Amino acid sequence: MTQDTPPKSRARRGRAASIQTLAVETVTWTLDRPPTINDVARLAHVSKKTVSRVINQSPFVNEETRTIINGIIEQIGYVPSPQARGLAFQRSFLLGLVYDNPNAQFIVNIQEGVLAACRLAGFELVVHPCDQKSPHFLNDAKQFVQRQNLDGVIVVPPASENPQLVEVLRDLGCRYVRLSAVSLDEAANMVVYNDRQGAAEVAEHLAALGHRDIGFIAGPSRHRSAHERRESFVGTLKKHGIALRSEMVEEGSYTFESGEVCATRLLTREPRPTAIFASNDEMAAGVYKTAQRLGISIPRDLTIVGFDDSPIATRLWPSLTTVRLPAKDLGRLAAEKLIIRISSDEQEGHTATGVVSRMVVRESSVPPRG
Amino acid sequence: MTQDTPPKSRARRGRAASIQTLAVETVTWTLDRPPTINDVARLAHVSKKTVSRVINQSPFVNEETRTIINGIIEQIGYVPSPQARGLAFQRSFLLGLVYDNPNAQFIVNIQEGVLAACRLAGFELVVHPCDQKSPHFLNDAKQFVQRQNLDGVIVVPPASENPQLVEVLRDLGCRYVRLSAVSLDEAANMVVYNDRQGAAEVAEHLAALGHRDIGFIAGPSRHRSAHERRESFVGTLKKHGIALRSEMVEEGSYTFESGEVCATRLLTREPRPTAIFASNDEMAAGVYKTAQRLGISIPRDLTIVGFDDSPIATRLWPSLTTVRLPAKDLGRLAAEKLIIRISSDEQEGHTATGVVSRMVVRESSVPPRG
DNA sequence: CCAATAAATGACACCGGTTTCCTAATGGGG
DNA sequence: CCCCATTAGGAAACCGGTGTCATTTATTGG
Numbered sequence: 001m002t003q004d005t006p007p008k009s010r011a012r013r014g015r016a017a018s019i020q021t022l023a024v025e026t027v028t029w030t031l032d033r034p035p036t037i038n039d040v041a042r043l044a045h046v047s048k049k050t051v052s053r054v055i056n057q058s059p060f061v062n063e064e065t066r067t068i069i070n071g072i073i074e075q076i077g078y079v080p081s082p083q084a085r086g087l088a089f090q091r092s093f094l095l096g097l098v099y100d101n102p103n104a105q106f107i108v109n110i111q112e113g114v115l116a117a118c119r120l121a122g123f124e125l126v127v128h129p130c131d132q133k134s135p136h137f138l139n140d141a142k143q144f145v146q147r148q149n150l151d152g153v154i155v156v157p158p159a160s161e162n163p164q165l166v167e168v169l170r171d172l173g174c175r176y177v178r179l180s181a182v183s184l185d186e187a188a189n190m191v192v193y194n195d196r197q198g199a200a201e202v203a204e205h206l207a208a209l210g211h212r213d214i215g216f217i218a219g220p221s222r223h224r225s226a227h228e229r230r231e232s233f234v235g236t237l238k239k240h241g242i243a244l245r246s247e248m249v250e251e252g253s254y255t256f257e258s259g260e261v262c263a264t265r266l267l268t269r270e271p272r273p274t275a276i277f278a279s280n281d282e283m284a285a286g287v288y289k290t291a292q293r294l295g296i297s298i299p300r301d302l303t304i305v306g307f308d309d310s311p312i313a314t315r316l317w318p319s320l321t322t323v324r325l326p327a328k329d330l331g332r333l334a335a336e337k338l339i340i341r342i343s344s345d346e347q348e349g350h351t352a353t354g355v356v357s358r359m360v361v362r363e364s365s366v367p368p369r370g
Numbered sequence: 371m372t373q374d375t376p377p378k379s380r381a382r383r384g385r386a387a388s389i390q391t392l393a394v395e396t397v398t399w400t401l402d403r404p405p406t407i408n409d410v411a412r413l414a415h416v417s418k419k420t421v422s423r424v425i426n427q428s429p430f431v432n433e434e435t436r437t438i439i440n441g442i443i444e445q446i447g448y449v450p451s452p453q454a455r456g457l458a459f460q461r462s463f464l465l466g467l468v469y470d471n472p473n474a475q476f477i478v479n480i481q482e483g484v485l486a487a488c489r490l491a492g493f494e495l496v497v498h499p500c501d502q503k504s505p506h507f508l509n510d511a512k513q514f515v516q517r518q519n520l521d522g523v524i525v526v527p528p529a530s531e532n533p534q535l536v537e538v539l540r541d542l543g544c545r546y547v548r549l550s551a552v553s554l555d556e557a558a559n560m561v562v563y564n565d566r567q568g569a570a571e572v573a574e575h576l577a578a579l580g581h582r583d584i585g586f587i588a589g590p591s592r593h594r595s596a597h598e599r600r601e602s603f604v605g606t607l608k609k610h611g612i613a614l615r616s617e618m619v620e621e622g623s624y625t626f627e628s629g630e631v632c633a634t635r636l637l638t639r640e641p642r643p644t645a646i647f648a649s650n651d652e653m654a655a656g657v658y659k660t661a662q663r664l665g666i667s668i669p670r671d672l673t674i675v676g677f678d679d680s681p682i683a684t685r686l687w688p689s690l691t692t693v694r695l696p697a698k699d700l701g702r703l704a705a706e707k708l709i710i711r712i713s714s715d716e717q718e719g720h721t722a723t724g725v726v727s728r729m730v731v732r733e734s735s736v737p738p739r740g
Numbered sequence: 741c742c743a744a745t746a747a748a749t750g751a752c753a754c755c756g757g758t759t760t761c762c763t764a765a766t767g768g769g770g
Numbered sequence: 771c772c773c774c775a776t777t778a779g780g781a782a783a784c785c786g787g788t789g790t791c792a793t794t795t796a797t798t799g800g
Contacts, residue, residue, distance in 0.1 A: 036786055047750045052788060062748060071632050079516040083456035084786035087755050092453065094496075094518070104478040104681070112499055124496045124518050126464075129482055148448040148464070256685055282685075289687040311474070313627055315652075315682050317659040406756055417780045422758060432778065455757035457785050 035078045043076070044069050055080055092149045095338060098128045098165075099156040102254075103282075105310050106327050110156055110179075113331025117191060121339045126150065131269060132159060138168050145174050152176060152338040154331070158210060161224055175341050176299070177334045181225035187352035191334045195225050195307075196232035198323030198357030202305050203236035205359060206275050209367045211303060215266040215273035216244060217259060217283050218251045226254075229279050252283045259286020267294055267302075274368035275303035281310040281322055288316055299366045308359055318363035325357045407446045413446070414439050425450055460517045465708060468498045468511060468535075469526040472624075473652075476697050477678050480526060480549075483701025491709045496514030498518065502529060508538050515544050522546060522708040524701070531594055545711050549702045557722035561704045565595050565677075566602035566643040568693030572675050573606035575691070575729060576645050579737045581673060585636040585643035586614055587629060587653050588621045596624075599649050599677060618643060622653045629656020637664055637672075644738035645673035651680040651692055658686055669736040679730055688733035695727045 016143060037055075041048040046065065053061045054069045072078075086092050095118060099107050115125055128144045130137055144151060151174040159165060160178035166185075169176045176189060183190050206214055216233060219226025234244050249316035250265055252258035259278055263286055268274055278284035284306030288298060296302050299318055333353050407425075411418040423431045424439045431439075442448075456462050469477050469614060481495065488495055488730060497516045500507055515523060522545040529535060530548040536555075539546045546559060553560050576584055589596030604614050620635055622628035629648055633656055636643055648654035654676030658668060665674050669688055676683060679694035695734065703723050 020745060038786075048787080049751085049789090050749060053749085056788085065748080081457070082518050082787050083453050083462065084755090085788080086453035087451070087457055087757085087786080088788035090755075104474040107478055108474040108499075114425060115497070115499065124514075126494045126496050127481060127485070129478075129485065144494075147492070148452050285685040289685075292687045312682055312685050315655040315659075316685075317662045351495070408756075418757080419759090419781085420779060423779085426758085431777065433777080451756050454785090455758080457756080457787085458758040460785075 014306055035076045037078070037080065040072055040078050042227070043072050063184045086149070091342075092151050093123050094126050094148055094150050095123050095335060096126050096128055096144060096148075096150040096153040098130060098144070098153055098159055100130050100132055100159045101156050103310060106325075108158070109327035110154075110331035110334075113328035113333075114154060114335040115331075116328075117332045117335035117339060121343070123151070123335075123339060130159060132162060134344060141165055142168050142172065145172050150174060151342050154334045155179065157181070157225065158223055161222075161267050163166070175338060177338045179330055179334055181223075181228045183352060184224070190352065191330060191337060192352065192354035193225075193230040193325055193330055194354055194356045195323075195325070198307065198325070198359055199229045199232035200236040201359035202213060202244075202277055202307075202321075203233050203321060204240065205361065205365065206265075206277065206303070206305070207237065207240040207242060209275075209303065209365065211275040211368050212242060213271050213273045213275075213368075214242065214244065214248065215276040216249045217262045217266070217276065217278040217287070218249060219279040219280065219283075220253045221251065223254070226279060233277060244324070252279070252286075255282050256282045256286045256289075259283030260290050261286075263287040263290035264294075267291065267296060273302075274325065275305070275365070277307075279305035279307050281308045281313050281320060284320055284322070285312050285316060288320075292350065299364050300369060303365045303368070305365055307357075313362070316364075321362045321365040322360055323357045326355050329355050379677050380497075381486050382562060405446045407448070407450065409446065410439065410442055410448050411684045413442050456519070460643075461712075462521050464496050464518055465493050465705060466496050466498055466514060466518075466520040466523040466525055467526070468500060468514070468529055470500050470502055470529045470602065471526050473678070474681060476678070476695075477526070479697035480701035480704075483698035483703075484705040485701075487606075487702045487705035487709060491713070493521070493705075493709060500529060502532060508534055511535055512538050512542065515539065515542050520544060521712050524704045524708060525549065527595065528593055529549070531592075545708060547708045549700055549704055551593075551598045553722060554594075561700060561707060562722070562724035562726060563695055563700055564726045565598040565693075565695070568677065568695070568729055569599045569602035570606040571729035572647055572677075572691075572693060573603050573612075574610065574737065575731065576647065576675070577607065577610040577612060577647075577674070579673065579735065581645040581738050582612060583641050583643045583645075583738075584612065584614065584618065585646040586617060587632045587636070587646065587648040587657070589649040589653075590623045591621065593624070597651060603647060622649070622656075624650050624652060626652045626656045626659075629653030630660050631656075632641070633657040633660035634664075637661065637666060643672075645735070647675045647677075649677050651676035651678045651683050651690060654690055654692070655682050655686060658690075670739060671735050673735045673738070675735055677727075686734075691732045691735040692730055693727050694730050696725050699725050715730070 037048045037051050040051045044051065046069065050061065050065065051069055054066050081091060095114065097111065097114060100179040101107055104216060111125065126148060130140055146220045155165065155176060155178045156297055157180050158181050161184065177191055178184065178189055179191050181193060181195050183192050214237065218230045237244055247269065248266065250262035252262045259282060262283065263276065266276060267290060276287050278287055284304055287304050291298050291302050298304060304320065304352055306320050306322040311324045333355065407418045407421050410421045414421065418441065420431065420435065426438050452463060465484065467481065467484060468548055471477055485495055496518060523539060525535065525548045527545060527550050530550050531554065544689055548554065548560050550560060550562055551565050553562050584607065588600045607614055617639065618636065620632035622632045629652060632653065633646065636646060637660060646657050648657055654674055657674050661672050663669050668674060674690065676690050676692040679692045683690040683692045703725065707723055
C-alpha cells in the first residue's frame with residue numbers, strides 16, 4: 001500500500017477504486033453471448049483464478065472481494081460452463097440410471113429419489129432404459145457411460161443382477177451402485193431392499209386372520225427378489241405352524257398374464273385356497289381377474305395380497321392389501337452413496353445401506369368364511 | 371516422395387514406415403488413464419488435428435490415413451471426451467426432459483421414444499421432474515438448463531402449457547419443443563397429439579352400439595387435452611343426433627378418486643346412463659369401483675370407456691375400451707424435431723408435427739341391455 | 741524496525757478437443 | 771517447364787474453467 005512498484009501497485013490502486021464504483025453502480029454493459037469467467041474477472045478487476053476461488057468456495061478469499069465478485073456474478077447472471085469445469089476437474093457431474101424394469105411407477109419413483117439427492121449435490125441424471133435380451137445390451141451400456149463420461153451409475157433390478165453388466169462397469173472404472181433384494185457382492189456397491197420383512201408380515205397377517213389353505217404365486221426364479229419373498233413367506237408360515245404344500249405354489253413371471261394362469265391353476269384345485277399371496281401386484285391383478293371370471297367373490301371367498309404397492313393396488317376393487325417398497329428412498333440412498341464416493345474420491349464405500357418393505361393392509365384381506 | 375527436404379520429409383517417411391508397422395502389429399502399450407486424442411495422434415504419427423478430422427468425418431483425409439487412425443482408435447479404445455468436445459463446440463449433446471405428469475407410464479414411454487431418437491444422433495437425455503405449484507418451479511427449470519448447458523429441452527404436458535416456463539426457456543435462448551393437445555404458439559416449437567380423433571371414435575362407437583343415455587366425465591378445465599376430448603366427444607355425439615344433457619356431464623380432475631365421485635353422481639341419477647366415457651383411464655377405474663360398489667354389472671348394465679390406454683386398462687376386469695395415445699412416437703418426434711434444429715443450427719423449424727390417438731376396443735363396451 | 745509467517749492474489753500451464761491459418765505436395769493446363 | 775488450383779496435413783490459438791507455484795501484502799514476534 002505504501003510503495004509504488006510501478007506496474008503492480010498502479011493496477012492495484014486502480015482495482016480498488018473501480019471495485020468500489022462497480023459494487024455500487026449496476027453493470028449495464030450487456031454481452032451478446034453468455035458471460036464467462038473472464039467477463040466476471042474483468043469487471044471485478046481481479047484475475048480469473050480469484051473468481052474461480054469464489055465459485056469453488058475456497059476459504060482463501062478476502063470477504064470483501066468475495067462479496068464484490070458474487071455481486072457481479074449475480075448482476076450479469078454468470079453460470080460456470082459445465083463443459084469447462086468438467087474438462088478441468090475430469091468430472092461430468094452426471095449420474096446415469098440404467099433400468100430394464102417394466103414397472104414404470106417404480107422407475108419414476110426411483111428417478112425422483114435419485115434426483116432429490118442429485119439436486120443437493122449439483123448433479124444431474126441421465127437415463128438409459130435397456131434390454132438385457134438385446135445383443136447390444138452390454139455395448140450400449142458401455143457407450144452410455146463413455147459417451148458422456150458419467151461420474152457414476154445406478155443400476156436398477158433386474159439389470160442390476162446381471163454380472164456381465166457389473167463387469168463392464170468395473171472395467172470402465174466407473175463407480176456404480178446396484179439396487180437389489182440381496183447383497184450380491186461387496187456391500188459398498190449395493191443398496192438393498194429388504195423384501196423378507198414385508199413377506200413375513202404378510203405371512204403373519206394371513207395366519208392371524210385364520211387362513212390355513214394358502215396359495216402362493218412366486219416370482220420368476222432368476223429374480224433375487226422372488227427368492228427372498230418366497231423364502232421369507234414360506235419360512236414365516238412354517239413358524240406359525242402352517243405348511244405350504246407344493247401344489248399350492250405356482251411360479252409366475254411377474255406379469256399380469258402369468259398371474260391369471262397361476263390363479264386359474266390354484267383356484268380350480270381342491271381344497272381351494274382361502275387366500276392367495278402373489279409376489280407382485282401385477283400378478284395379484286391377474287388373480288382378481290381370474291377370481292371374478294370364476295365368480296369367486298373378493299374378499300368374501302378369497303383373500304388376495306400383492307407386493308409392490310403399485311398404482312393398481314388402489315385402483316382395483318376391493319383395494320389390494322400389499323407390501324410397500326419405498327422406491328423413492330431407495331433411489332435417494334443409492335444416489336447419496338454414489339455421490340459421497342465420487343466427492344470423496346474413494347473407490348469403495350463401507351457401510352451397507354438399505355430400506356425395509358412394509359405391509360399395507362387394505363380391503364382385499366379378511367378372515368376366511370366360516 | 372522423391373526429395374529429402376530434411377525435417378519434413380524425414381518425418382514423413384518415418385511416419386509412413388511407422389504407420390505400416392503399427393497398422394499390422396497390435397499396440398501393446400497400455401495407459402493408466404483413458405486415452406486421449408494426443409495418444410492416438412502420437413501412435414499414428416500424425417497431428418491431433420488429423421485425428422480430429424477423422425472423428426468428425428471430414429472428407430479431407432486420405433483414405434489410408436483414415437483407416438490407420440480408425441484402427442488405432444479401435445485398438446486402444448479411444449472415446450472422445452464429451453467435455454472437451456462440448457467446450458470447443460459450445461454444445462453439450464444433452465437434451466432435457468421436463469415433466470410434472472403424474473402418469474408414470476406416459477413419462478417412461480415418452481422417455482423411450484426420445485431416447486430412440488437421441489441414440490441415433492449421439493445425444494443423451496437428462497430428466498427433470500418438477501412441480502408447477504412449487505415456488506421454485508421456474509428457477510429450478512432455469513438452473514436445470516443452465517447447469518448442464520442443455521442443447522434443447524422437451525416439455526411434457528401439463529407443464530408444457532405453462533407460458534411462464536416457455537418464457538424462461540426462450541429468455542435462456544434454449545431450444546425447446548412442447549408437447550400438447552393443441553398448437554399453442556408457433557408450430558415450430560410444438561408436437562401435438564390429436565385427442566379429437568380418439569374422442570370422436572369413442573362417440574361413434576357408443577352411438578353405433580346403440581347407447582343414447584351417455585354420461586361423460588370431463589377432465590380438469592385447465593388442461594388443454596380436457597377441452598379437446600370434451601369438445602370432440604360432445605360434437606361428434608351431436609352429429610349422430612345425441613345431445614349430451616348437462617346433468618350427464620361431470621368434471622373430474624384426472625384422478626382415480628374424482629372418477630369415483632363423478633361416477634357416483636352419474637349413476638345415482640335418473641335416467642341412469644347406459645354408458646360412461648371418462649376422459650382418462652384413472653377416472654374410468656374410479657367408475658369401475660363405483661359401479662361394483664353399487665352392484666352395477668360391467669359391461670352388462672354399464673359400458674365404460676377410458677382414455678390413455680394406461681396399464682390399468684388391461685388389468686381391470688373386464689378390460690377397458692380406451693384410446694391409445696402413442697406416447698413413444700410422441701417422444702421420438704419431439705426429439706427428432708429438436709435434434710434437427712440443433713444440428714442445422716436454425717432457430718425455428720417450420721413443419722407442424724403430431725400424432726393421432728386411436729380407439730382400442732376391449733371388453734367394457736357392449737350394446738345397452740334390452 | 742526487520743525478519744519470518746500467514747493471507748490474498750496473480751501468472752501460466754493444462755484439461756482435450758476444435759478452429760483458423762498456413763505449408764507442402766501433387767496434378768493439369770498453357 | 772512453370773504456374774496455379776487442389777488436396778493433405780500441421781502449428782498455434784482458443785473454448786472456459788482449474789491446478790501449481792510464485793508473488794505481493796498484512797501480521798506477528800523478537
